[in-house]
Amino acid sequence: MELFTNQILAGIATGAIYACMALAVVMIYQAIDHLNFAQGEMAMFSTFISWQLMQWGVPYWGAFVLAVVFSFAGGVVIERLLFKPLAKAPILTNVAGFIALFAIINSVAGLIWDFTIKQYPTPFGSSPFLGSQLISTHQAGMIGVTVLLLTGLYFFFQFTRMGLAMRAAASLPESARLVGVNTSWMIALGWAMAAAIGSIAGMLIAPVVFLEPNMMGGVLIYGFAAAVLGGLTSPLGAVVGGFLVGVFENLAGTYIPGVGNELKLPIALALIITVLVVKPAGLFGRPIVKRV
Amino acid sequence: MSAAIEDVVTEAPAVEAVPKRAMTLGTGTSLVMLALLLLVPLFVKNFIIFQLTMLLIYGVAVLALNILTGGSGQFSLGQSAFYAVGAYTSAILMEQFNVNYALTLPVAGVICFAFGFLFGQPALRLSGVYLALATFALATAMPQLLKLGFFEKWTGGVQGLVVTKPDAPFGLPISQDMWLYYFTLVITIAIYLFSVNLLRSRSGRAFMAIRDNEIAASAMGVDVALYKTLAFGVSAGITGVAGGLGAIAVQFVAPDSYTITLAISLFLGMVVGGVGWLPGSIVGSAFIIFVPNIAEGISKGLSGAVFGVLLFLVIFLVPHGARQVAIVGQQLIGRFKKN
Numbered sequence: 001m002e003l004f005t006n007q008i009l010a011g012i013a014t015g016a017i018y019a020c021m022a023l024a025v026v027m028i029y030q031a032i033d034h035l036n037f038a039q040g041e042m043a044m045f046s047t048f049i050s051w052q053l054m055q056w057g058v059p060y061w062g063a064f065v066l067a068v069v070f071s072f073a074g075g076v077v078i079e080r081l082l083f084k085p086l087a088k089a090p091i092l093t094n095v096a097g098f099i100a101l102f103a104i105i106n107s108v109a110g111l112i113w114d115f116t117i118k119q120y121p122t123p124f125g126s127s128p129f130l131g132s133q134l135i136s137t138h139q140a141g142m143i144g145v146t147v148l149l150l151t152g153l154y155f156f157f158q159f160t161r162m163g164l165a166m167r168a169a170a171s172l173p174e175s176a177r178l179v180g181v182n183t184s185w186m187i188a189l190g191w192a193m194a195a196a197i198g199s200i201a202g203m204l205i206a207p208v209v210f211l212e213p214n215m216m217g218g219v220l221i222y223g224f225a226a227a228v229l230g231g232l233t234s235p236l237g238a239v240v241g242g243f244l245v246g247v248f249e250n251l252a253g254t255y256i257p258g259v260g261n262e263l264k265l266p267i268a269l270a271l272i273i274t275v276l277v278v279k280p281a282g283l284f285g286r287p288i289v290k291r292v
Numbered sequence: 293m294s295a296a297i298e299d300v301v302t303e304a305p306a307v308e309a310v311p312k313r314a315m316t317l318g319t320g321t322s323l324v325m326l327a328l329l330l331l332v333p334l335f336v337k338n339f340i341i342f343q344l345t346m347l348l349i350y351g352v353a354v355l356a357l358n359i360l361t362g363g364s365g366q367f368s369l370g371q372s373a374f375y376a377v378g379a380y381t382s383a384i385l386m387e388q389f390n391v392n393y394a395l396t397l398p399v400a401g402v403i404c405f406a407f408g409f410l411f412g413q414p415a416l417r418l419s420g421v422y423l424a425l426a427t428f429a430l431a432t433a434m435p436q437l438l439k440l441g442f443f444e445k446w447t448g449g450v451q452g453l454v455v456t457k458p459d460a461p462f463g464l465p466i467s468q469d470m471w472l473y474y475f476t477l478v479i480t481i482a483i484y485l486f487s488v489n490l491l492r493s494r495s496g497r498a499f500m501a502i503r504d505n506e507i508a509a510s511a512m513g514v515d516v517a518l519y520k521t522l523a524f525g526v527s528a529g530i531t532g533v534a535g536g537l538g539a540i541a542v543q544f545v546a547p548d549s550y551t552i553t554l555a556i557s558l559f560l561g562m563v564v565g566g567v568g569w570l571p572g573s574i575v576g577s578a579f580i581i582f583v584p585n586i587a588e589g590i591s592k593g594l595s596g597a598v599f600g601v602l603l604f605l606v607i608f609l610v611p612h613g614a615r616q617v618a619i620v621g622q623q624l625i626g627r628f629k630k631n
Contacts, residue, residue, distance in 0.1 A: 091367075
């Protein structure tokens with residue numbers, strides 16, 4: 001029984017990261033109707049920035065905040081320079097653009113910082129949390145930061161004018177423009193927020209998976225799986241999906257024989273396909289009705 | 293938070309429509325290409341012959357993706373998975389069951405066709421980005437599936453399998469590399485002709501109708517589900533043959549040769565060659581073989597950045613890839629002739 005509780009808690013901790021990643025994916029999906037394949041690489045790059053700052057002697061939280069600010073700005077720049085001109089292009093062109101971005105960021109990070117694996121510090125320490133053997137302080141910290149972030153986002157979207165404008169621009173761009181919302185900048189803001197959220201996820205998971213240019217590959221697939229499970233149209237769904245996927249991954253790894261570390265990605269694949277076949281809209285998403 | 297209703301009529305199609313006649317080359321150009329492909333290997337070194345063989349093999353794989361995306365308008369970032377299945381089928385049949393290498397290729401094709409057809413079933417529920425996502429997950433998961441202890445008896449696990457290179461038959465006095473080149477060339481030409489005729493046939497027209505407007509196609513009596521899965525199957529089958537040829541040419545299969553990077557390369561080759569323009573496949577294939585070599589020569593790890601930047605340049609400057617360049621070239625030649 002203790003193993004079971006332990007695995008659930010560990011699942012919730014990794015699930016927190018998947019939730020962040022899924023949320024970043026859903027935010028961009030909401031803003032521009034496309035999945036950002038480069039999301040993980042953007043997060044990895046931000047994490048490297050914070051690592052570099054720390055190497056130069058900036059304290060952890062200083063580097064953390066600077067990296068988030070950098071990602072926010074970077075998100076705007078990428079959207080304005082590369083993806084705004086593609087807004088009217090066919091989906092294929094956009095997918096190609098995301099892949100190009102993926103390749104560039106991955107390769108540039110490797111050029112600057114090498115492909116060697118680096119240690120990444122955690123501000124929470126790794127001693128047992130509150131004297132319990134079940135969960136470390138870093139895992140508790142991950143969950144705490146995620147919950148904080150999600151609450152903040154909820155209030156932003158529900159109770160601020162800017163949040164309302166973003167939701168309007170995402171759901172009905174024409175009508176939003178008519179009432180004076182600058183939809184073009186709302187998209188840029190969506191990119192910026194997604195980049196910032198992704199960077200937080202990256203910095204939180206780096207102590208667990210270690211820092212290297214390919215660190216986000218698996219996390220991104222799980223983030224996608226979480227987003228699909230929760231429904232690509234629902235931020236709340238993305239979060240719930242993230243936690244569910246984290247717990248599911250840990251339980252499957254422990255209790256299904258033959259599923260060890262070597263099968264983690266196929267599990268995510270199986271999950272994505274199952275959800276898409278059984279319930280394409282996800283748990284919380286709305287099915288899309290086509291009007292001919 | 294989202295619009296539950298999507299306007300289909302005003303929505304831009306996922307892939308731009310390519311007129312059927314613009315998909316192939318004229319007879320004269322085709323013959324010149326064929327002569328070049330036949331004669332060039334006679335004058336170059338063995339290593340270059342090997343690279344030309346790989347050029348043809350990747351060309352076939354890009355062609356397969358082109359049928360899927362350019363023909364039926366579906367995406368795939370998972371071609372590396374089908375390529376891997378084809379390669380492993382050939383390698384296992386040759387090494388574990390002593391089947392003749394030429395006979396393994398149809399088997400690889402059939403197995404991959406079935407695999408693709410089955411994968412096409414859940415893919416039916418998906419369009420656009422969702423499909424890209426599902427195939428992306430397939431490609432990422434494939435190396436881990438190949439490493440599975442359960443299959444290790446046949447696949448050789450992480451170590452992979454070594455494949456023996458076939459000799460030229462009937463005591464022909466040519467090198468192994470050159471024989472393999474001509475062998476590949478014959479298969480490539482056969483697949484090219486098959487693809488061109490497929491796209492001109494009733495099925496090809498159905499693919500294109502689905503690509504351009506799915507609802508209109510189904511209203512006109514096209515069995516959308518059947519033709520979409522069929523396109524997936526055909527594409528996977530051809531990719532599987534390419535994979536089998538690749539295994540024979542490289543003489544080695546291992547799980548980590550077939551990562552997402554390969555799938556991305558093939559996708560890139562298609563975009564560079566021009567989506568829906570079949571001859572462009574060979575241009576795209578040349579691009580994905582030679583550009584990384586040049587980039588790695590300048591600095592290790594640079595190839596990703598060079599790939600990415602070039603891809604953006606293609607998207608912004610020549611969105612139709614090599615097809616656009618070819619058309620411009622043709623017009624220039626036409627003007628030159630008039631003077």
